[in-house]
Amino acid sequence: MALLEVRDLHKSFGHGRTLTPAVRGVDLEVDRGETLGLVGESGCGKTTLGRVVVGLQEPSSGAIYFDGELLDGKMSRPEYRRRVQMVFQHPAQSLNRRMRVDTTLAEPLRLLKVAPRDEVAGRIDEVMRLVGMGPDYLKRRPGQLSGGQQQRIAIARALMPGPDLVVLDEPTSSLDQSVRGRIIALLRSIQEEQDVAYVFISHDLSTVRRIADRVAVMYLGRIVEIAPTEQVFKDPQHPYTKALLSAVPSMDLDNRGSRIILAGETPSPSDVPVGCSFQDRCPLVHERCGLEEPRLVSLGDGRKVECFAVTDPN
Amino acid sequence: MSLLEVSGLTVGVEHSPHALLRDVDFTVEAGQIMGLVGESGSGKTMSALAIMDLLPAGIERRAGTVRLDGRDLVAQDRETVDRNANDMTMIFQHPRSALNPTMRVGRQIGRALEINQDMGRAAARSRATEMLNHVGIPGADRVARAYPHQLSGGMCQRVMIAMALACRPRVLIADEPTTALDVTIQAQIFDLINDLVEETGCGVLFITHDLGAIAEMCDRVTVLYGGQVMETGDVRQVFTDSRHPYTQFLFDAVVREADPSVEEKDVNFALQGCRFGHRCPYAFDACAEFPLLREVDTGHLTSCFLHQKENALGSA
Ligand SMILES: Nc1ncnc2c1ncn2[C@@H]1O[C@H](COP(=O)(O)OP(=O)(O)OP(=O)(O)O)[C@@H](O)[C@H]1O
Numbered sequence: 001m002a003l004l005e006v007r008d009l010h011k012s013f014g015h016g017r018t019l020t021p022a023v024r025g026v027d028l029e030v031d032r033g034e035t036l037g038l039v040g041e042s043g044c045g046k047t048t049l050g051r052v053v054v055g056l057q058e059p060s061s062g063a064i065y066f067d068g069e070l071l072d073g074k075m076s077r078p079e080y081r082r083r084v085q086m087v088f089q090h091p092a093q094s095l096n097r098r099m100r101v102d103t104t105l106a107e108p109l110r111l112l113k114v115a116p117r118d119e120v121a122g123r124i125d126e127v128m129r130l131v132g133m134g135p136d137y138l139k140r141r142p143g144q145l146s147g148g149q150q151q152r153i154a155i156a157r158a159l160m161p162g163p164d165l166v167v168l169d170e171p172t173s174s175l176d177q178s179v180r181g182r183i184i185a186l187l188r189s190i191q192e193e194q195d196v197a198y199v200f201i202s203h204d205l206s207t208v209r210r211i212a213d214r215v216a217v218m219y220l221g222r223i224v225e226i227a228p229t230e231q232v233f234k235d236p237q238h239p240y241t242k243a244l245l246s247a248v249p250s251m252d253l254d255n256r257g258s259r260i261i262l263a264g265e266t267p268s269p270s271d272v273p274v275g276c277s278f279q280d281r282c283p284l285v286h287e288r289c290g291l292e293e294p295r296l297v298s299l300g301d302g303r304k305v306e307c308f309a310v311t312d313p314n
Numbered sequence: 315m316s317l318l319e320v321s322g323l324t325v326g327v328e329h330s331p332h333a334l335l336r337d338v339d340f341t342v343e344a345g346q347i348m349g350l351v352g353e354s355g356s357g358k359t360m361s362a363l364a365i366m367d368l369l370p371a372g373i374e375r376r377a378g379t380v381r382l383d384g385r386d387l388v389a390q391d392r393e394t395v396d397r398n399a400n401d402m403t404m405i406f407q408h409p410r411s412a413l414n415p416t417m418r419v420g421r422q423i424g425r426a427l428e429i430n431q432d433m434g435r436a437a438a439r440s441r442a443t444e445m446l447n448h449v450g451i452p453g454a455d456r457v458a459r460a461y462p463h464q465l466s467g468g469m470c471q472r473v474m475i476a477m478a479l480a481c482r483p484r485v486l487i488a489d490e491p492t493t494a495l496d497v498t499i500q501a502q503i504f505d506l507i508n509d510l511v512e513e514t515g516c517g518v519l520f521i522t523h524d525l526g527a528i529a530e531m532c533d534r535v536t537v538l539y540g541g542q543v544m545e546t547g548d549v550r551q552v553f554t555d556s557r558h559p560y561t562q563f564l565f566d567a568v569v570r571e572a573d574p575s576v577e578e579k580d581v582n583f584a585l586q587g588c589r590f591g592h593r594c595p596y597a598f599d600a601c602a603e604f605p606l607l608r609e610v611d612t613g614h615l616t617s618c619f620l621h622q623k624e625n626a627l628g629s630a
C-alpha cells in the first residue's frame with residue numbers, strides 16, 4: 001500500500017470570471033521511503049498540489065489517502081502534522097522572523113513532544129552539522145542569514161520531528177552546488193534511516209535527477225508524464241517534457257544559446273483550451289488534440305504519459 | 315571610465331570587528347553583463363544591497379566607493395549624493411517579501427513606471443500589463459489584478475523582473491532572478507535581459523550560484539568567497555584559465571558529489587588573512603595577510619599570494 005495516494009484531485013481559486021483551476025485532476029502515489037520529483041512550468045500548480053497534500057489547503061474535489069486512511073477533516077490532527085511536513089518555496093514562509101534559529105529548531109520537538117527535553121540540544125547540533133552551518137548561527141534570527149542559510153534552516157526544521165512524508169518546495173534552488181550536495185546527502189541519509197518519503201518540487205532538473213526515484217511532470221494543473229527518473233531523462237515521451245529538458249543551461253561556452261524556446265504561450269489557467277492543454281505549443285499537435293482531452297495512459301513499463309501522439313499513434 | 319565602479323567596499327556588522335565584505339572591487343561596463351558568483355553566504359546579496367545603499371539595520375559600510383559614471387553614489391554624507399530613480403534597479407532574491415502584499419501587482423508596476431518613467435496613470439497601467447506579458451505570464455490581465463499571495467513563486471519573481479525591466483535603469487542588479495523559474499521560462503527571461511542590454515546599453519550585475527547561467531549570460535564574472543573577491547575577469551578567462559585555488563574548488567564542486575563525511579568548513583569571517591586560507595590546500599605563511607587583487611592577465615585579476623610568489627620567483 002502506498003504511503004500517499006491522491007485521486008482525481010482538483011483545486012481551484014476564485015470564482016466566476018476569476019476562477020483559476022490550479023490543479024485539474026491529479027492522480028499519484030508515493031511509497032514509503034520513496035522520492036517523487038515534481039517538475040513543471042512556473043505556475044502549473046506544483047505548490048498548490050503540495051499544500052493540499054500536507055493539509056494546508058482544502059481540495060475542491062478528489063480524495064487523499066495517507067497510510068490507507070481517507071483524509072477528510074482529519075488533517076489538522078497533531079499526529080498528521082508531525083508525520084507530514086512541508087518546506088516552503090520561500091523560506092520566510094517556513095521561518096518565524098522573530099524566532100532565533102535554536103528556538104526554531106526546538107519548536108516542533110517541543111510542540112509535538114517527540115523528544116525528551118535533554119535530547120533536544122544534541123539533535124539540534126547534529127542537524128546543524130548536517131546542513132553545514134556552525135553553532136554561531138544558532139543565536140541569529142532569519143533576517144541575519146543569507147537566502148541559502150535561511151533555506152537550510154527551513155529544511156532542518158522540517159526534518160526535526162521525524163516525519164513520514166516531507167513536501168520540499170524548491171528546497172535547493174537558492175543553494176550553490178556544494179551546499180546542494182550536502183542537502184541531498186542529508187535528505188538521503190535521513191531517508192535511509194527513517195524511511196521517510198519526499199515529494200521534491202523543483203525547477204532544478206539536475207538535482208531532481210540525482211535525488212528522485214520517479215519524476216512527475218506537470219503542465220497546467222495536470223500530470224502529463226510520470227516515470228522512473230532515468231527514463232524521464234534519457235527517453236522523455238511527452239513533447240513538453242522534451243522541451244523542458246532541452247532548455248537546461250550548460251557550462252559549455254561554445255554551445256551558448258542552443259536551447260529550444262517553445263513557441264506560443266502557456267494558456268492562462270482561467271482559460272484552458274478544449275482538448276489538450278499543450279496544443280498551442282505542441283510540435284506534434286493534430287486534429288484530435290483540439291477535440292478530446294488526452295488522459296494519463298500507462299505504457300506498461302512503469303511509465304505513464306498523457307499525449308495522443310505517444311499513447312495512440314496511428 | 316566604467317559605468318559602475320565598486321572599489322574597496324568594506325561592510326560589517328555594527329559593534330563587531332569582523333567584515334562581511336572586505337575590499338571588494340569590480341566594475342560593470344555599459345552594454346555588458348557582469349556575473350557575481352559565490353557560494354551561499356559569500357556576500358553576494360550584501361554587495362548588491364551596499365551598492366543600492368539599502369544595507370539592513372545593524373550592517374554598516376565601513377569603507378569604499380560606488381561610482382556611476384564617475385559620480386559617487388554612496389557617500390558618507392547622504393546629502394551630497396545625487397541618485398536618480400532610474401540609475402539602478404534591483405530584482406530581489408526573495409521577490410515575495412520585496413513586493414507590497416497589500417497592493418495589486420499591476421498597480422505596483424504602474425507606480426514604479428509613474429515614478430521612474432514619468433508616465434501618466436493610464437499609460438502606466440497598460441504598459442504594466444504589457445510587461446507582464448513580456449515576462450511570459452499567461453493571462454496578464456488577471457495577474458495584474460492579483461495580490462502577491464495569489465501568485466505562484468515564479469509569478470512573483472516575474473512580476474519583480476517586469477517591474478525592473480520596465481524602469482529601463484542604467485544598471486540592473488539581478489539577485490538570483492530565476493531561482494523560482496523553470497528552465498524554459500528562465501531562457502525567456504535571459505533573452506529579455508539580453509534585449510534590454512542591447513536596446514538601452516545598460517549594464518547588468520547578475521548574481522547567481524549557477525555557473526551554467528554565468529556561462530550562458532555573462533561577459534565577465536567576479537568570484538566571491540567570504541566577502542573577498544577571489545577572481546574577476548572575462549568569463550572565458552575565468553572558466554578556462556582560472557588562476558585561483560577557490561575558483562578551481564568551485565568548479566570541482568560541480569562534478570564532485572559532496573561527501574557528507576568530509577566536514578565542510580564554513581566561511582570564517584574572523585580570518586585576518588585570505589578568507590580561503592582555512593580550506594586552501596596551498597596556503598603558506600604569506601596567506602596570513604590579506605591578499606589584494608592583482609592582475610594576472612589583461613583584465614583578469616586574482617587575490618592570491620600564490621601567483622605573486624610565482625611571479626616573484628619567475629622574475630628573480
Ligand atoms: N544582519 C546580519 N547580521 C549578521 N550577519 C549577517 C546579517 N545578514 C547577513 N549576514 C551574513 O552575511 C553573510 C553574507 O550574506 P549574503 O546575504 O550577502 O549572502 P549571499 O552570498 O547572498 O548568499 P545566498 O546565496 O545564500 O543568498 C552571510 O554569512 C550571512 O550570514
Ligand SMILES: Nc1ncnc2c1ncn2[C@@H]1O[C@H](COP(=O)(O)OP(=O)(O)OP(=O)(O)O)[C@@H](O)[C@H]1O
Nearest residue numbers: 013022042043044045046047048464465466467468
Ligand atoms: N491563493 C490563491 N489565490 C488565487 N490564485 C492562486 C492562489 N494560489 C495560487 N494561485 C494560482 O494557482 C496557479 C498555480 O500556482 P502554484 O503556486 O501552485 O504554481 P507553481 O507550480 O508552484 O509555480 P512556481 O513554480 O512558479 O512556484 C497560479 O496560476 C496561481 O496564480
Ligand code: SF4
Nearest residue numbers: 276279282289307308
Ligand atoms: S495530445 Fe496532441 S497537443 Fe497534446 S501533447 Fe500530445 S500531440 Fe501535443
Ligand code: SF4
Nearest residue numbers: 588591594601618619
Ligand atoms: S592567498 Fe593563500 S590561502 Fe588564499 S587562495 Fe591563495 S594560496 Fe590559498
Ligand SMILES: [Mg+2]
Nearest residue numbers: 047089466467
Ligand atoms: Mg511554487
Ligand SMILES: [Mg+2]
Nearest residue numbers: 146147359407
Ligand atoms: Mg543572497
